[in-house]
Amino acid sequence: MTAKLEPNVMTKVSSWLNGDYDIDTKQSIQQLIDEGNDTELTDAFYKDLEFGTGGLRGLIGIGSNRMNRYTVGTATQGLANYLNKAFPNEDKKVAIAYDSRIKSDEFAKIIADIFSANGITVYLFEALRPTPELSFAIRLLGCKSGVVVTASHNPKEYNGYKAYWDDGSQVVAPHDTNIITEVNAIESIDQVKFDGDASKIIKIGAEVDEKYMDHILSLSISKGALERQKGLKIVYTPLHGTGVTLVPALLAKMGFEAVTVIEEQAEPKGNGQFPTVVYPNPEESEAMSKAVEKAKGIDADLVMGTDPDADRVGIAVKNHHGEIQLLNGNQTASVLIYYLLNAWKDAGKLTGTQFVCKTIVTTDLIDKMAAAYDVKCYNTLTGFKYIAQVIREKEGIEQFIGGGEESYGYLIGDAVRDKDAIASCAMIAELTAYAKDKGLSLFDMLMEIYKQFGFYYEGLISLTKKGKSGADEIQQMMADFRANPPKTLAGSPVIRMDDYKALSTVDFTTGTSHSIPSGEMGIEPSNVLQFFTEDGTKFTCRPSGTEPKIKFYVGVRAALEKNEDFDKVYADLKEKVKAIGEELGLK
Numbered sequence: 001m002t003a004k005l006e007p008n009v010m011t012k013v014s015s016w017l018n019g020d021y022d023i024d025t026k027q028s029i030q031q032l033i034d035e036g037n038d039t040e041l042t043d044a045f046y047k048d049l050e051f052g053t054g055g056l057r058g059l060i061g062i063g064s065n066r067m068n069r070y071t072v073g074t075a076t077q078g079l080a081n082y083l084n085k086a087f088p089n090e091d092k093k094v095a096i097a098y099d100s101r102i103k104s105d106e107f108a109k110i111i112a113d114i115f116s117a118n119g120i121t122v123y124l125f126e127a128l129r130p131t132p133e134l135s136f137a138i139r140l141l142g143c144k145s146g147v148v149v150t151a152s153h154n155p156k157e158y159n160g161y162k163a164y165w166d167d168g169s170q171v172v173a174p175h176d177t178n179i180i181t182e183v184n185a186i187e188s189i190d191q192v193k194f195d196g197d198a199s200k201i202i203k204i205g206a207e208v209d210e211k212y213m214d215h216i217l218s219l220s221i222s223k224g225a226l227e228r229q230k231g232l233k234i235v236y237t238p239l240h241g242t243g244v245t246l247v248p249a250l251l252a253k254m255g256f257e258a259v260t261v262i263e264e265q266a267e268p269k270g271n272g273q274f275p276t277v278v279y280p281n282p283e284e285s286e287a288m289s290k291a292v293e294k295a296k297g298i299d300a301d302l303v304m305g306t307d308p309d310a311d312r313v314g315i316a317v318k319n320h321h322g323e324i325q326l327l328n329g330n331q332t333a334s335v336l337i338y339y340l341l342n343a344w345k346d347a348g349k350l351t352g353t354q355f356v357c358k359t360i361v362t363t364d365l366i367d368k369m370a371a372a373y374d375v376k377c378y379n380t381l382t383g384f385k386y387i388a389q390v391i392r393e394k395e396g397i398e399q400f401i402g403g404g405e406e407s408y409g410y411l412i413g414d415a416v417r418d419k420d421a422i423a424s425c426a427m428i429a430e431l432t433a434y435a436k437d438k439g440l441s442l443f444d445m446l447m448e449i450y451k452q453f454g455f456y457y458e459g460l461i462s463l464t465k466k467g468k469s470g471a472d473e474i475q476q477m478m479a480d481f482r483a484n485p486p487k488t489l490a491g492s493p494v495i496r497m498d499d500y501k502a503l504s505t506v507d508f509t510t511g512t513s514h515s516i517p518s519g520e521m522g523i524e525p526s527n528v529l530q531f532f533t534e535d536g537t538k539f540t541c542r543p544s545g546t547e548p549k550i551k552f553y554v555g556v557r558a559a560l561e562k563n564e565d566f567d568k569v570y571a572d573l574k575e576k577v578k579a580i581g582e583e584l585g586l587k
Helices: 007-018 023-035 038-045 069-086 104-117 131-141 175-184 206-218 223-228 247-253 285-298 329-346 365-372 384-394 421-437 442-453 467-483 563-583
Strands: 056-059 093-098 121-125 145-149 158-165 201-204 233-237 258-261 302-306 313-318 324-326 354-359 376-380 399-405 409-412 455-464 492-499 504-507 512-515 529-533 538-543 549-558
Touching: 007 023, 007 038, 023 038, 038 467, 056 069, 069 104, 069 145, 069 158, 069 175, 093 104, 093 131, 104 121, 104 145, 104 158, 104 201, 121 131, 131 145, 131 158, 131 206, 131 421, 158 175, 206 247, 206 421, 223 421, 233 247, 233 285, 233 421, 247 258, 247 421, 285 302, 285 313, 285 324, 302 421, 313 329, 313 421, 313 442, 329 354, 329 365, 329 399, 329 409, 329 421, 329 442, 329 455, 354 365, 354 384, 365 376, 365 442, 376 384, 384 399, 384 409, 409 421, 421 442, 442 455, 442 563, 455 563, 467 529, 467 538, 467 549, 549 563
Parallel strands: 093 121, 093 145, 121 201, 233 258, 233 302, 354 376, 354 399
Antiparallel strands: 056 158, 145 158, 302 313, 313 324, 399 409, 455 549, 492 504, 492 529, 504 512, 529 538, 538 549
């Protein structure tokens, strides 16, 4: 073995070569050694995959830092061990779903086998299903936990593993760290029980689909508008993912008669290769391009696209120039929450105990709108599991209306405890019908929001830093921002810094600081920095928990007096975001 490898990497490589791993895996490792491919060996073995904001996620391949039967198996055995300790002397059930990615069905079968071998009853979806339906199924079936095999909107080379708790939410503290402790306690792959018990694996499918769709239909508010606007022209693409199993059927149940599905993206074909897109991510204009072109051709009112596991949705609508324009996640979240607040108010359902919820990197426009309706808005760390944590802690005390995050994830109602593109597609279609019923487009509604509450614009600068060297560079960038905070942003003095790792706030105008209370809903120590300026600009630095990236969120705002000023104000705000990125050297 090459002497250039770090000792911890050499130890792990050796354990895989000498352990009870299959011959193909060992041959692949040996080939990398023979080739002297130190970089690949290091990246594959320098650490174990860890639970981040989205669970276990990584490149598919050999090694402790890759998605394969052994890392998936070890994670599942650790989760099974924890379930058996957390719920002793109880019959335990789990639910498992998977998406259209490479090896998703294979990993799901391995997971089911391991749970069943540990005496746990498994409800395994018979075919691919959306992530939010897995969350719904956990609560419906009384499960203690659940797993969905997906890498969400990552490139095709990735897969992942999201672990859920008995409330249908992704695991949070203390369960996340306790599970990791159990996983780390597994000293040998021989401790993983791969031989399943078929008598404990139950297939589920259509019966859960119907109950899930019935729940979403029950969330509808503007049934009259739906009936009058049933001819609303909608274009939908599932981007080769799981959304195709439910979204078209759901829109039909709502009464929409002019739904066009992009057929070449309607089947999860290509064995997880996503053949018609570069990235199966509705945040990317390229991924949405086929649906947008179709919308132009048929003069559609609304375009929607869901990612492979159908927890995120991107939309496009006709703007004030009559052109099809993609909205970003903050815009969609804003118009969705605005509609919910208005509809609840009109229905006389706002009693002072309702709340909405979002993450600290999502537009502050939502905070301002909620305040205008005397509705609380809770802010959490990035990751929908923290929004679910707030819903859980407020259950029976306050009522959740809806919530979202800038990265295209939204939730309506509390029966699901994760971002839900299926329910979001239904509600976005409904609010578009509601707007059209009043002679407005969805974009017109967005401009009305900006005129009433202020034009908030958010930009995202995302830098990819791969491998161990990239991870080190990201940590250094965060250390530099902590040690040398920016004095100004776009000419406006920085007046405050929130450090979520230290759980502290520093007021630069007074030189004082105080603690961000640990244990607040959705808040725990996290490597995130936020800077606030005198003119209301917000700048956030955050390493991604699921990808080799560091993300910088820039939020700016201005007044919008009339629709005719939209283009100029929009251009000015975009230029301000660009200037901030350039002055900080973020490239």
